[in-house]
Amino acid sequence: MDPGRGEWSLYGGFVEENESLDDAANRVLFQLTGLKDIYMKQVGAFGAIDRDPGERVISIAYCALINVNDYDESLLKEHQVEWVNLEDLPKLYSDHNDMVKKAITLLRRRISSEPLSFNLLPDLFTLTQLQHVYEAILSENIDKRNFRKRIKTIEYIEKTDQIDKVTSKRGAALYRFNKEAYMEDPIFKL
Amino acid sequence: MDPGRGEWSLYGGFVEENESLDDAANRVLFQLTGLKDIYMKQVGAFGAIDRDPGERVISIAYCALINVNDYDESLLKEHQVEWVNLEDLPKLYSDHNDMVKKAITLLRRRISSEPLSFNLLPDLFTLTQLQHVYEAILSENIDKRNFRKRIKTIEYIEKTDQIDKVTSKRGAALYRFNKEAYMEDPIFKL
DNA sequence: ACAAAAGTGTTCCCGTTACACCCATGA
DNA sequence: TCATGGGTGTAACGGGAACACTTTTGT
Numbered sequence: 001m002d003p004g005r006g007e008w009s010l011y012g013g014f015v016e017e018n019e020s021l022d023d024a025a026n027r028v029l030f031q032l033t034g035l036k037d038i039y040m041k042q043v044g045a046f047g048a049i050d051r052d053p054g055e056r057v058i059s060i061a062y063c064a065l066i067n068v069n070d071y072d073e074s075l076l077k078e079h080q081v082e083w084v085n086l087e088d089l090p091k092l093y094s095d096h097n098d099m100v101k102k103a104i105t106l107l108r109r110r111i112s113s114e115p116l117s118f119n120l121l122p123d124l125f126t127l128t129q130l131q132h133v134y135e136a137i138l139s140e141n142i143d144k145r146n147f148r149k150r151i152k153t154i155e156y157i158e159k160t161d162q163i164d165k166v167t168s169k170r171g172a173a174l175y176r177f178n179k180e181a182y183m184e185d186p187i188f189k190l
Numbered sequence: 191m192d193p194g195r196g197e198w199s200l201y202g203g204f205v206e207e208n209e210s211l212d213d214a215a216n217r218v219l220f221q222l223t224g225l226k227d228i229y230m231k232q233v234g235a236f237g238a239i240d241r242d243p244g245e246r247v248i249s250i251a252y253c254a255l256i257n258v259n260d261y262d263e264s265l266l267k268e269h270q271v272e273w274v275n276l277e278d279l280p281k282l283y284s285d286h287n288d289m290v291k292k293a294i295t296l297l298r299r300r301i302s303s304e305p306l307s308f309n310l311l312p313d314l315f316t317l318t319q320l321q322h323v324y325e326a327i328l329s330e331n332i333d334k335r336n337f338r339k340r341i342k343t344i345e346y347i348e349k350t351d352q353i354d355k356v357t358s359k360r361g362a363a364l365y366r367f368n369k370e371a372y373m374e375d376p377i378f379k380l
Numbered sequence: 381a382c383a384a385a386a387g388t389g390t391t392c393c394c395g396t397t398a399c400a401c402c403c404a405t406g407a
Numbered sequence: 408t409c410a411t412g413g414g415t416g417t418a419a420c421g422g423g424a425a426c427a428c429t430t431t432t433g434t
Contacts (some may be wrong), residue, residue, distance in 0.1 A: 021237030045235040047211030145397040360431040
């Protein structure tokens with residue numbers, strides 16, 4: 001997100017002749033963050049007549065899931081872009097608040113039918129971190145014991161023998177998402 | 191859907207300068223069927239580079255729910271358009287099969303969180319008809335007793351004192367969707 | 381008479397929820 | 408020693424699924 005025209009807005013770009021919509025979205029994301037191969041979904045096309053005061057513009061919004069560790073601070077500065085907490089989301093330019101709203105709805109629906117959360121976590125993560133992702137996306141609290149009980153039934157979330165000593169004094173077991181196992185039997189339940 | 195270029199394709203049109211995407215979709219639908227105020231949702235934007243062999247075209251697909259009784263046969267003929275059963279859906283032009291697929295996924299997800307089915311039925315309908323709509327969209331069979339049990343718990347599906355003698359010899363009670371009641375308490379469960 | 385669709389309850393099971401305490405460690 | 412987050416089990420409940428027979432009436 002970058003400040004523009006006195007109001008904040010989502011970051012965007014124009015689709016080139018020689019690229020698909022998805023390619024364009026990936027290019028813009030790369031220019032902004034230096035990241036490639038990021039989970040990204042189309043949110044939708046926004047086409048009200050007067051959504052841009054200048055010329056007629058139709059925008060296709062995309063939503064990307066970016067690992068909290070993976071972003072390039074300097075690129076953000078260079079483009080005058082900032083991360084904002086959703087709770088602190090200001091009034092945005094034009095219909096960009098609608099885009100955000102639709103993206104969140106889309107995420108909430110998908111998180112219980114697709115293993116999205118791993119896109120937002122490091123390769124190795126603790127169960128508490130995973131739970132935090134769910135709580136953030138659903139914006140509701142989850143019971144720790146019930147959550148961990150469910151996780152245990154999921155084959156492709158594997159406990160490693162490594163221990164994270166950073167986030168807690170006692171140390172927490174690190175888990176990983178076994179993508180191959182998921183691909184073999186892509187039944188999602190959570 | 192209309193035959194074109196030797197292959198079948200979805201019916202479409204171009205967005206005018208003075209209309210929004212939604213307006214354009216409604217206009218095209220009206221030209222084709224004579225219908226207005228139809229439930230319609232954007233399916234998504236399709237923008238592969240070579241999806242049209244001629245010039246670069248980006249299409250925004252829409253999905254409409256049309257009451258089985260409400261369509262104008264002559265308009266369909268005039269535009270050389272035909273209804274096809276989904277099971278008989280042929281290979282379509284370009285990425286149109288993807289559009290259909292995405293539309294169906296969208297419908298399946300929405301039907302259990304929104305009262306869609308009434309858009310496909312007459313004002314007064316029997317429970318069997320309603321069940322058929324669900325079975326068609328989900329393409330699975332539903333137990334009659336369980337279905338009717340669930341319907342009984344929904345306040346805004348009201349039994350009328352009218353009886354339909356057309357679809358069965360014994361006659362079936364006609365129900366209606368009370369939109370006002372739903373709007374007051376739009377909690378959907380089915 | 382019979383074919384065709386309408387209508388009607390109960391039981392079982394499984395998944396979801398609620399809930400509280402001890403453990404290991406760094407500061 | 409204490410503050411912090413890690414880790415664990417059980418009981419009650421409720422929603423969903425399975426399941427078969429009688430009724431009415433037009434033909």
